[in-house]
Amino acid sequence: MNIDSRDLEVFYWVAQLGSFRRAAEQLNTTQPAISHRVARLEVNLGVKLLNRGPRVATLTSKGRELHNHAERMVGIMAEIAQTVAVPTALDGVVRVGVSETIVHTWLARFIERVHSSFPNLTLDVEVDVSPHLCDALVEKRLDVGFLLGPISEPSMINHDLCRYPLAFVANASMDLGSEPVSLLTLAGTPIITYPKTTRPYLALRQLLIRAGLPMPRIYSNSSLSTIVSMTLDGIGISVIPPVIIRPQLTRGELRILKTEFELPDLVFTAAMPNAPGGSLADSLVGLAKQVVSEHKD
Numbered sequence: 001m002n003i004d005s006r007d008l009e010v011f012y013w014v015a016q017l018g019s020f021r022r023a024a025e026q027l028n029t030t031q032p033a034i035s036h037r038v039a040r041l042e043v044n045l046g047v048k049l050l051n052r053g054p055r056v057a058t059l060t061s062k063g064r065e066l067h068n069h070a071e072r073m074v075g076i077m078a079e080i081a082q083t084v085a086v087p088t089a090l091d092g093v094v095r096v097g098v099s100e101t102i103v104h105t106w107l108a109r110f111i112e113r114v115h116s117s118f119p120n121l122t123l124d125v126e127v128d129v130s131p132h133l134c135d136a137l138v139e140k141r142l143d144v145g146f147l148l149g150p151i152s153e154p155s156m157i158n159h160d161l162c163r164y165p166l167a168f169v170a171n172a173s174m175d176l177g178s179e180p181v182s183l184l185t186l187a188g189t190p191i192i193t194y195p196k197t198t199r200p201y202l203a204l205r206q207l208l209i210r211a212g213l214p215m216p217r218i219y220s221n222s223s224l225s226t227i228v229s230m231t232l233d234g235i236g237i238s239v240i241p242p243v244i245i246r247p248q249l250t251r252g253e254l255r256i257l258k259t260e261f262e263l264p265d266l267v268f269t270a271a272m273p274n275a276p277g278g279s280l281a282d283s284l285v286g287l288a289k290q291v292v293s294e295h296k297d
Contacts, residue, residue: 005073007041010034011049012070015063017140018056026140028093094284095124097133097145100224101164101266104244106295113287129222131197140273144281146288148199149269159270159285162292164241166200166266168257171234179258183211186259190217190236192227203263204239228254241266 013023014034024031042049049063059067098107107125114123126136130148137145138153150158168186170176176185187208194200201220208215219236221227224244231238232253248254270285 003041003044004037005077007037007044008066008070008073009077010037011041011063012067012074014038014050014057015059015067015070018058020052020057022141026095093122093124094144094280095126095142096284097126097128097136097142097147099130099133099147099268100127100222101241101244102146102268103127104224105164106291109295110288110291113291114284117283117287129195129198134271137271137273144270144272144284146268146270148266149271151269151271155274156271157274159289161268161270161288162295163265163267164243166203166239166263167242168237168259169231169240169242169245169254170237170257171232172252172255174234174237176237176257180260181257183208183259183261184213186237186257187211187213187216190219191239192219192221192230192236193239194227195220195222200239200263200266207261207263239263 010023010027013026014020017023017026020031020034020038024034027034038050045062045066047062048060049066051058051060111123111125114121126133126142128136133142133145133147134149134151136142137151137156146161150156168181176189191204193204201218204218205215217236219230221230224240227238227240228245228248230236231240232248237257242249242256245254249256270288272281272285
């Protein structure tokens with residue numbers, strides 16, 4: 001009996017993701033190619049490994065037995081590749097999820113560092129809010145994510161990455177009276193910030209609720225560029241990390257408001273599923289930490 005290790009790897013990912021389509025995306029190939037390899041493995045072993053549904057593939061009893069062996073094999077192969085192979089020999093696609101705050105701070109440097117260290121590796125970058133990235137990581141639609149964390153799921157591995165303070169920011173010409181600006185004054189002005197499901201938005205609401213103040217008009221937006229533009233236009237004040245508006249602060253277009261209270265920092269985590277083949281993701285997290293340490297707030 002001749003079993004192709006690639007067939008075992010394909011089977012592992014179909015079983016892990018529960019879908020031929022998602023396994024094809026993970027391995028950067030086509031769904032027919034995935035189906036062909038699984039069918040060939042079943043013929044070689046003489047057993048049925050998967051129950052094929054219209055959307056979901058589930059393991060048979062023999063499939064569950066093989067899954068344990070395939071998981072060990074995938075982990076060993078990944079460890080060999082990371083330990084023995086030179087960086088130029090590593091290729092493929094790694095799916096990286098990124099919060100937009102990271103895009104505006106050090107993502108470009110990170111991509112340059114990855115391309116320098118692993119020239120044949122391709123990064124498929126998805127920018128989204130942290131709750132969506134968290135779901136994608138848990139469902140293994142992403143290999144690694146840089147997001148507001150940590151993710152409290154037993155299937156996830158979290159690494160501390162960086163933190164940025166939040167501040168109230170206004171157009172430099174906006175008159176809000178003397179400083180420190182009171183919470184009552186801020187509550188009387190439209191506020192622009194992250195989407196409703198994110199921690200900055202929820203922290204802002206909690207601050208206002210604890211103070212017993214009427215809720216101001218809050219414009220939630222998933223685009224930091226749009227939030228900055230709206231602040232520049234004087235539509236309202238924004239709650240954002242000052243690190244992303246250095247040019248506007250330097251030019252005197254925006255200013256950080258002094259207040260008598262603080263919002264919690266944005267704490268970013270590098271997160272990845274605890275799965276075989278994670279050693280490459282570990283390497284990317286290590287590069288991210290290097291870039292963060294070099295990026296001065």
